[in-house]
Amino acid sequence: MRTIRIGAGAGYSGDRIEPAVELAEKGELDYLVFECLAERTIALAQQARMKDPAGGFDPLLAARMQAVLPICKAKNIRIVTNMGAANPLGAAEATRTIARQLGLTGLKIAAVTGDDVLAEAKQANLALDNGDTVKGLGNRIVSANAYIGARAIADALAAGADVVITGRAADPALFLGCLVHEFGWAMDDWDRLGQGTVVGHLLECAGQITGGYFADPGVKDVPDLARLGFPIGEVREDGDLVVTKVAGSGGCVMPATVKEQLLYEIHDPAQYFQPDVVADFSQVRVEEAGPDRVHVMGGRGKPKTGLLKTSIGYVDSYVGEGQIxxxxxxxxxRGRLALEIVRERLALTGVQTSELRFDLIGVNALHGDVTPQAGEPYEVRVRVVGRTETLAEAVKIGNEVETLYTNGPAGGGGAWKSAREVVAVASCLVPESATQMHVVVLEA
Amino acid sequence: MKLRDIAHSRTGDKGDLCNISVIAYRPEDYALLCEVVTAARVKAHFADIVQGEVLRYDLPGLAALNFVLKDALGGGVTRSLRLDAHGKSLSSRLLDLEIPSPDDGS
Structure with a gap:
């Protein structure tokens, strides 16, 4: 039975780049996948594209492509990524330019489009998970992007693309698309698609399965996190998976890291809703198969729902914050006194807020005043943050914290403030028929 | 004894939902996990943080439990005012849960 090797070169938009280079150089890969889109990223990218029609894709696209394209071309490793964000075609054009500058003539770059369903969402006035509707958002709506599946990615690979760039694809679908293309899995072979979703889900957060987001000194020790190696999935034609990493890289792959990542963000393990399948992780088995090698099997699937989760980005509010x-x-x-002063100042000066928080970092900022303190901390940081309807009101919150320098308790230092617009994301479901998928192939 | 002595944990989020796994280091401790780390106990442990219901999914094959906490993140990472808007640190709070030690007989 045939086996392919897929590497995960990024687990989020700002991720480290050298581990991807290490994977391309030493991973003996067939595919290198970069997952770079969080829920909100695409809405921010949509705003960026409104300001610059040629922009709206991942800001690290150029750096990543420059680092890995020559190696991937030489070693015949195909790249799949959602770095297209709000502008897959623009990202493909930018990648073509880079390929030409690097002398990689003939490199084929595919853009997958069709996830942008803003027009359809407005027309259908869909209900959102936050209780609002698309119409209720009025002109505050910024974006609507459906989570697309593996089919279009597999089609782009079948068209001969060396690099496939999508917008809002479901994260596991970036990997599933490679498997569907390589092994010719049928799009109604639900158990295969379910196990393929296990593969994608385990690899998509990159370092989170090789020892990142795991270490707890003395309890769960992880070697060499500064040189954390990113994962490789060895996937057999029947979907059977071994997770490993480049020998000599930092981190570790063991059943415990795999189990944590398997259950990460999936909610009901028997029903992980994906565009291509309702994946069932409840019977998955995880076994050690050697040093830094873990065998994973038993993912199953049920028929897809025909509905795609869709992220609606909208301008929600403004947030002002100050710290000292x-x-x-x-x-x-003194920290508590500072918080009381700011609370009173915001009331005295009539700053309009719909929500306010007063935190003492080091005491109660993360989980409230619920944990008994064993002795006082040596240092604390005051944090005041509030939600407003305008940027001007938001600015006043940070200013009130800053004025503690000369008007507050003794010894206040390191004041910092910010005020920002908040683009939030709500979710809804759209029928798969609302997306019209297209694959455009450019040649360098 | 703390839950941290027998289990490890990871937090993830989607919207305003928080997902916390609890995984036994040793399969033989799974029964104890099931007995003491109930959805009601987790809901009470996070009373000041989580507004909505808490669901538990059991994974005997992995010796693990998966908790879903609703209305848990102050509106979700994209709009929450919390310092840890993702709720990434909530797994550490769950591992602080006091549990009976297996030889307590309690």
Missing amino acids: SYAGPGAVA
């Missing part, structure tokens, strides 16, 4: 630090004896008391 106190240290030494009495630091907690």
Whole structure:
């Protein structure tokens, strides 16, 4: 039975680049996949594209492509990525330019489009998971992108693309597309598609399965996190998977890292809704198969729903924030006094907010005043943050914290402030028929 | 004994939902996990943080439990005012749960 090797070169948009280079050089890969889109990223990219029609794709696309294209071309490794964000075609054009500059003549770059369903979402006035509707958002709506599946990615590979660039594809579908293309899996072979989703899900967050987001010194030790190796999936034609990494790279692959990643963000393990399949992870088995090698099998699937999760980006509000630090004896008391002063100042000056938080970092910022403190911390950081309807109101919140320098408790240092527009994301379901998938292949 | 002594955990998010796994280091501790780390216990442990219901999914093959906490992230990462808007640190709070040690007989 045939086996292919897929590497995960990024687990999010800002991820490290050298591990991807290491994978391309030493991973003996067939595919290198970069997953770079979080829920909100595409909405921000859509805003960027409104300002610059040639933009709206991943800001690290050029750096990543320059780093891996020559190696991948030489070693015949095909690249699949959602770095197209709000502009897959623009990203493909930018990649073609880079390929030409690098002398990689003939490189084929495919753009997969069709995930942008803003017009359809507006017309159908869909209900959102936050209780609102698309029409209710009015002109605050920024974007609507459906999570597309593996089919169009497999089609692009079948068209001979060396690089496939999508927008909002479901993260596991980037990997599933490679498997469907390589092994000719039928799009109604639900158990295969379910196990292929296990493969994609395990690899998509890159370092999170090789020891990243895992270490807890003395309890769960991980070697050499500064040189964390990114994962490789050895996938057999029947979907059977071994997760491993480049020998000598940092991190570790073991059943515990694999189990944590298997259950990451999936909610009901028996029903992980994907565009191509409802995947069932409940019977998955995870076994050690050697040093830094873990065998994973038993993913299943049920027929897809025909509905695609769709992220609606919208301008939600503005957020203003300020922070300042106190240290030494009495630091907690001075921090609490600082919070009280800002609370009173915001009321006195009539700053309009719909939500406010007063945190003492080091004491109660993450989980509230729920954990008994064993002795006072030496230093604390005051954090005041509030939601407003305008940027001007948001600015006032950080300003009130900053004025503690000269008007607040003794020894306040390191004040910092910010005010920003919040583009939030809500979700809805659209029928698969609302997406019209296209594959465009460019040649360098 | 703390839950951290027998299990490890990871948090993920989607929208305003928080997903926390609890995985036994040793398969023989799975029964204890099932007995003491109930959805109601988790809901109570996160009473100040999580507004909605807590669901538990059991994975005997992995010796693991998967919890879904609703209305858990102050509106979700894209709009929450929390310092840890993803709720990434909530797994650490869950591992702080006090549990009876197996030889307590309790």
